[in-house]
Amino acid sequence: MNQLGVITRQFSCSSAVQSAIKNVTVIGGGLMGSGIAQVAAQAGQNVTLVDVNGDILAKAQKSIGNNLGRVAKKMYKDNPQEAEKFVSESMGRIKTATDPVSGSQTADLVVEAIVENIDIKHQLFQKLDQAAPDHTIFASNTSSLSVNEIGAVVKRKDKFGGLHFFNPVPVMRLLEVVRGAETSETTYRSMMDWGKALGKTCITCKDTPGFVVNRLLVPYIAEAIRLFERGDASAKDIDIAMKLGAGYPMGPLELADYVGLDTNKFILDGWHKKYPDQQLFKPIPLLNKLVSEGKLGVKTGEGFYKYEKK
Numbered sequence: 001m002n003q004l005g006v007i008t009r010q011f012s013c014s015s016a017v018q019s020a021i022k023n024v025t026v027i028g029g030g031l032m033g034s035g036i037a038q039v040a041a042q043a044g045q046n047v048t049l050v051d052v053n054g055d056i057l058a059k060a061q062k063s064i065g066n067n068l069g070r071v072a073k074k075m076y077k078d079n080p081q082e083a084e085k086f087v088s089e090s091m092g093r094i095k096t097a098t099d100p101v102s103g104s105q106t107a108d109l110v111v112e113a114i115v116e117n118i119d120i121k122h123q124l125f126q127k128l129d130q131a132a133p134d135h136t137i138f139a140s141n142t143s144s145l146s147v148n149e150i151g152a153v154v155k156r157k158d159k160f161g162g163l164h165f166f167n168p169v170p171v172m173r174l175l176e177v178v179r180g181a182e183t184s185e186t187t188y189r190s191m192m193d194w195g196k197a198l199g200k201t202c203i204t205c206k207d208t209p210g211f212v213v214n215r216l217l218v219p220y221i222a223e224a225i226r227l228f229e230r231g232d233a234s235a236k237d238i239d240i241a242m243k244l245g246a247g248y249p250m251g252p253l254e255l256a257d258y259v260g261l262d263t264n265k266f267i268l269d270g271w272h273k274k275y276p277d278q279q280l281f282k283p284i285p286l287l288n289k290l291v292s293e294g295k296l297g298v299k300t301g302e303g304f305y306k307y308e309k310k
């Protein structure tokens with residue numbers, strides 16, 4: 001339990017809540033998609049993980065194996081054989097594919113976690129809508145786009161919603177379940193039950209920019225960058241302040257590096273374009289400079305801090 005009294009780790013392999021969804025296709029095998037595939041497989045679901053890039057799929061399988069190992073070590077502390085069985089059985093439930101259409105043929109649910117670009121998401125959902133079974137629910141893991149706008153291209157609008165996970169997916173316990181304007185009650189209930197079956201605590205939100213967490217977190221991170229940019233405090237002191245003064249597990253600049261400075265910029269720019277009068281979404285010269293220099297945070301080895309490349 002952390003200082004806020006919140007249990008921040010989640011390692012359960014099964015949950016009391018049953019979900020009618022048994023076959024899930026996760027599209028996008030990057031940071032988020034690999035984590036979503038992992039927690040679904042851990043919970044006993046049959047998972048197809050799709051990425052257009054075969055190398056990314058290989059990398060995802062490796063990181064899922066490692067992360068399942070961390071989970072298993074804790075779950076079966078005194079029983080290495082059971083730990084090994086848990087890892088191999090979970091891994092055995094994950095198939096991979098490079099074609100989203102063939103990868104969705106047997107899906108009860110498709111969770112999209114590809115790049116945060118509305119045109120690319122539209123192209124994907126248009127193809128899926130024609131190819132996936134009629135009963136298949138579609139969900140986007142978008143962090144900043146409108147669920148209604150993403151789903152505008154599909155016919156099955158009643159079976160479209162948002163399932164917003166948090167990074168790192170195997171550890172963060174929250175799932176935001178987003179109801180679009182036309183999401184049916186049945187689809188909403190199925191998404192909630194599925195999230196609970198994965199061991200997540202689900203909250204419900206309308207299709208509002210950033211849902212709950214990012215609507216609060218992104219302006220907070222942006223304000224921290226502005227504070228640092230003005231020279232009001234050092235990066236280290238800003239982070240220490242929020243960890244020790246507000247009980248956050250990471251300071252805002254550490255968190256910005258962890259999420260990715262490109263992602264932070266992308267979200268702010270998109271919202272600024274949509275809501276030009278909102279001061280909190282205004283572009284930040286320092287953030288733009290770091291991104292233009294390729295300093296994107298942990299993933300590139302430098303952002304507000306320097307990191308050892310993995």
Ligand SMILES: CC(=O)CC(=O)SCCNC(=O)CCNC(=O)[C@H](O)C(C)(C)COP(=O)(O)OP(=O)(O)OC[C@H]1O[C@@H](n2cnc3c(N)ncnc32)[C@H](O)[C@@H]1OP(=O)(O)O
Nearest residue numbers: 008067070071143165166167168170171214249250255259
């Ligand atoms: C942008 C968006 O749309 C939305 C977002 O995601 S916003 C970002 C949301 N995420 C956050 O706010 C993260 C805030 N940070 C944290 O909660 C913590 O710093 C952290 C969980 C990331 C790391 O915690 P830490 O204590 O500093 O590091 P670490 O010791 O490596 O990990 C903590 C535990 O989680 C486990 N863990 C970490 N990553 C893991 C993973 N990917 N899979 C499985 N287990 C993992 C570790 O094994 C460790 O377990 P024990 O303590 O039992 O040994």
Ligand SMILES: NC(=O)C1=CN([C@@H]2O[C@H](COP(=O)(O)OP(=O)(O)OC[C@H]3O[C@@H](n4cnc5c(N)ncnc54)[C@H](O)[C@@H]3O)[C@@H](O)[C@H]2O)C=CC1
Nearest residue numbers: 028029030031032033051052056113114115116142143167
């Ligand atoms: N990074 C974060 O902390 C969070 C991100 N998100 C959202 O999740 C989504 C994915 O983000 P990340 O995992 O960080 O990105 P990422 O860049 O790590 O992974 C995206 C993957 O999608 C693949 N891809 C691109 N187009 C594709 C297509 N048409 N079909 C199949 N695969 C395709 C890419 O090859 C890449 O591997 C985005 O919408 C993002 O906003 C949500 C919560 C947190």
